[in-house]
Amino acid sequence: MKERALSACLIALMLALASPFASADIERIYVVVLSHLDIGFTGSPQLVALGYKRNIDNAIFVCEREPDFKWTIETSWQLWQWLLRTRDRGQIERLRRLVLQGRISVGALPATMLSGLLGSEEVCRLPYLTWRLCRRLGIPFPKTAIQDDVPGYTDAYPQILSDAGVRYFLSGVNLFVGGGVKIPRREMPFLWQGRGGGPLLTWISEGYCEGNRWGIGIFSKWDRLEEDFLSNLRELERRGYPYEVVLVMASVGDNVDARHARGVLERVRRWNAKGRRPKVVIATPEDFFQEIERRYKGRFPTYRGDWSGAWAPYVMRAPYGRALIREAHELLPAAETLSSLLSMVSDFPYPNHDLERGWEACIEFDDHSGCTAGWPRMMTEEQVRINNWQALRMARVAYEAGRNTLEFGLSFLAEQMVADRDGVLVLNPLPFGRREAVLWRIHYRRASEGFDLVDPETGRAVPLERLSEHKAIFVADLPPFGYRRFEVRNTRPLRIKRVVEHPAGQPACIENEFFRVTVSPEGRVVSILDKVVGRELVDRRSPYEFCGLVYGSNRQLFLGGAKPIPLKGSVRFESGAVLRRIIIERKGTPFFRTEIRLYRRLK
Structure with a gap:
């Protein structure tokens, strides 16, 4: 009987070793504690910025008094706001010392971005703010980039971040809005390979506040600590998690002060006091990544491409600000290029401050909160009004920085030319x-x-x-x-000639060599045909109209359920020497004018 039992155990052990996804006996859990940045979600951007002065001061205080505590500054924007408001050089030195000791970690990216909406140059510049802060503080550039909340990111990240010296990527995703990437737990961590660079060793947590589910978060119930903890260990085993170390994110909340992290520390100490495995330690992301890389390098699977899941529709709550930022994405690189060329060949004064402020405003506006009102009932109507005003000011700063520096450079260039004609x-x-x-x-x-x-x-x-x-x-x-x-x-x-070729009450249609656009008499875009490939670009089965207007509460716009508003407008069609255009006007509505242009012999 004993021989049979032993044989069965050996067979089971051999099967477990043969399987690449065999579950492991977890020895250690690394708990990453941070405060998640949401610019404009819990308060106005300025109010959020002010809060990070006290937040990081308290993180320093707890780290210096609790030897088993570590803190992670999720993004460099949080550190930037603290540094702007800190005059005490001794306090700055205390932070620097804790970072060098590995007690405080800083994320490599400035904020959690809606990466699908970023300008191409803006994506490349994401590490710049962090680099400037690290140089000023005398600390090394971070090895870990952290992006929380948003369930999807561009595959440009691995190239840009690895070129900047980043090796690890940590993300606590929210999948309850619009879904997102669902990589099996048994394949965590994985190597994220970009099109032009990488890879990044990547860990995706099931929410940046998952510590609450494990029984160690600040909102966990004390009497359920052991039950919740063991339940999550069994779930990891059921999913075939193969390694002996695991990472758990235990954010104290959105823009929540670091002093509340003592609640996580106390729960971790209570678990460890029982003397049971696994041991739980509060750590930085680098502690976990370096340990799992040391033990298991060469065993991680590789994934390529963009992540699924998108929150881009969230920003439609601020259409005017978004339009200004899109303009800024084009203007700032043009202004920067012209200014660089002029400063190399002349005495042109390079507008460094103006360009930097423009890019910083872009990053602040492009934070995943969209700089608009936060969670339902989180702000009063007056607070929402202040929040929106500050967000629009950011968009204007970015747009005006790009436009003004570009015009300044063009004026300088024009002055160098000698011409006898305008x-x-x-x-x-x-x-x-x-x-x-x-x-x-x-x-x-x-x-x-x-x-x-x-x-x-x-x-x-x-x-x-x-x-x-x-x-x-x-x-x-x-x-x-x-x-x-x-x-x-x-x-x-002056004589402005226009040819109007659209009879009233009939669909309007314009086309060039590449596209044909058709608009109904009411002003609905019913067709955009790509003539080159023969493909219709308008989804006629969608419940929403292309170029239509939707209405919904803040909650509906965020979670879904916004309703389309039927609009009727006047339509006219104009043709000229350079372009044909359809102009739709809807008087008495917030969506009062749309202009669709097709250029002759230009795609």
Whole structure:
């Protein structure tokens, strides 16, 4: 009988060793304690920023008095706000010492981003704020990037972060809104490989407050500590988790003060006092990643691509601010490129402060909270109004920084040229040549005049369409990293010609060589046909109209359930020398005007 039992045990052991996903006897649990950053979610952006002064001061206080406690500063924006408000050099030195000792860790990214909405240059610049802070404090650049809450991220992250020196990626995702990535627990951690770089050793926690479910979070019930803890251990075993160490995130909440982390510490001490396995330690993310990498390097699976799950619709609550930020995403790189070129070949004063502030405002607005009202009933109506005003100010700062520095550079460049005629200077800040539509804001001295726009290289007039007295549009072929100048000639009285080809009550349709767009008489976009591939881009089965208006409470916009509002508008169709456009006007509504343009011979 004993021989049979022993044989059965040996067979079971052999099967367990043969399986790559065999569950392991967990020896140690690493608990990462932090406060999750939500800019504008629990209070206005300024109020949140003020709170992180006390937050990090209290984290320093607890670390210095509790030798078994460690704190993680989730993002560098939190550290930046603390540093802006800290004049005591002794306090700064205490933080620096704790970071060098490994008692406080700092995340490599400035905030948790809605990465699908970021500008391409903005993504590349994400580590910049952290790098500047680390240089100022005399601490090494972080090895771990932390992104919590959002269930999906761009696969540009592995390249950008690994090039900056980051090796690890930690994320506590929220899957209750819109779903998201669901990698089996037995395949954690994994190597996240990007298209152009990486990999990052990545761990996805089931929520950044999962410590509450384990019985060790600040909202856990004391009398359920052992029951909840053992239940989660059994669940890991059931899922086939194969390693002897595991990470648990125990955030104290959204923008919650670090002093509340003592509740996590006390629960961890109570569990360890029983002398039972596994041992639980409060740690930094690096403690866990370095230990699991040391033990099991070479065993981690590899995943490639973007993560599923998106919260992008959340930002539709602030459409005007979002439009300004999208403009800033284009203006700031152009201004930065022009300023860099000019400063290398002339005495042009590089506008470093203005550009940095513009990028910082972009990052603050592009935080995953969208800088709009937070969770339902978390703020009063007055607080929401203040919050929205501050968020819009961020968007304006970013937009104006890009526009003003670009105009400053263009004015400087124009002053270096000697010309006997008025003209238009068009810049291409990209490293490749392109044909592009140019919107020209006409100087007030020329607003009431008609004229030709001439290419001095060929001596021929460029097709020019006047949209109004102060605006015109034309198409230009531009060199890489360069500019072209067009001259104003043949001044004459202004006559704006428009050809209206749309009979009332009929669908409006415009097309060029590449697309055909059809709009119903009520102003609904019913079709966008890609003529090159023969594909319809409008989902006609969707309950929402393309280019429509929806209405919902804050909760409905966040969790779903916003309702479409049927709108009726007037539609007109205009054709000119450069473009065809459909203009939809809906008087008496917040969505009062839409303009759809197709350019001739331009995709």
